[in-house]
Amino acid sequence: MANRNLRPVQPEHYPQYLSQDPALTLHLLQQLANNHELIAIYPSLTHSNFALSSILEVDESWLWLDVPAESLFTKRLLQFGKGCLVAHPGHVHLQFGFTAIESALQAGKAALRVPFPGQILHLQQRDTYRQRIPLRESAYCHITLAGETLQMLEVSDISQGGLGLLGHLAEQELHKGLLLADCQLQLPGCESLAITLEIRNIRDHHQAGAANSRRIGAIFRQLTPHAQAVIARYITRLERQHLQQQR
Numbered sequence: 001m002a003n004r005n006l007r008p009v010q011p012e013h014y015p016q017y018l019s020q021d022p023a024l025t026l027h028l029l030q031q032l033a034n035n036h037e038l039i040a041i042y043p044s045l046t047h048s049n050f051a052l053s054s055i056l057e058v059d060e061s062w063l064w065l066d067v068p069a070e071s072l073f074t075k076r077l078l079q080f081g082k083g084c085l086v087a088h089p090g091h092v093h094l095q096f097g098f099t100a101i102e103s104a105l106q107a108g109k110a111a112l113r114v115p116f117p118g119q120i121l122h123l124q125q126r127d128t129y130r131q132r133i134p135l136r137e138s139a140y141c142h143i144t145l146a147g148e149t150l151q152m153l154e155v156s157d158i159s160q161g162g163l164g165l166l167g168h169l170a171e172q173e174l175h176k177g178l179l180l181a182d183c184q185l186q187l188p189g190c191e192s193l194a195i196t197l198e199i200r201n202i203r204d205h206h207q208a209g210a211a212n213s214r215r216i217g218a219i220f221r222q223l224t225p226h227a228q229a230v231i232a233r234y235i236t237r238l239e240r241q242h243l244q245q246q247r
Helices: 022-034 071-080 225-246
Strands: 039-043 051-053 054-059 063-068 082-086 092-098 102-106 111-113 120-124 138-145 148-158 164-167 179-186 195-203 212-222
Touching: 022 054, 022 092, 022 120, 022 225, 051 071, 071 120, 102 179, 138 164, 138 195, 148 225, 195 225
Parallel strands: none
Antiparallel strands: 039 051, 039 082, 054 063, 063 111, 082 092, 092 120, 102 111, 138 148, 138 179, 148 164, 164 212, 179 195, 195 212
16 A cells, blocks of 8 residues: 555645646756655556656656566556656655656666656645745735734745744734734735734744844635635745756
8 A cells, every 4th residue: 555645636636736847847856866765656646556666867858767666567557658656755745647658778777768747746735844935035924913903024934834924922912723814915026915824833033133033833724725826836936946046
């Protein structure tokens, strides 16, 4: 039985997490290859049978895969001619489909080859992968409590499930599980988003050369599909910028 993290999901359930950025896709797949991450190969999203493999090499046109140990599965996969790949590095679910597969050679050894994907599902679990807001950008959230806007706090980091806020609010009014409704999230280059937050943790935050503040960790509650899409696009833009800086 497949590890639950290596089971395929239905991409149509997560349209906001489908990336069609070739640079980001290449970066993610190259990381899988460099770290020798295990991947699961399925003939389709509905098949329970799978085989384990890894990415041997990737370029902008092809992926070369290690031949699975199960020879009968490999034979049937080549006959079937399509399928999907699933990986779960850390706390990120990666998945893409392929419509062609063939036997090939990589560095003189037997391998499988599939076309470079046109899109990849990049699904991150909240609280495990947070994208820091760059210093050159400013993101803010207007916090509302008891029907009144209290303060504009700086957003320090964000994921597709929550965010971190920096600043001072009346400590006695805040506690884990508290819902903050009618807040306004302002991300650079994006429209203002009406959101509801649930506080998960509050702790002191110390930064060199700056006054001490508090970090408020919160998760999104009842986020609209439109807001999910805006946040996902913003995180993807930050990842793309980070990738360009690494080149």
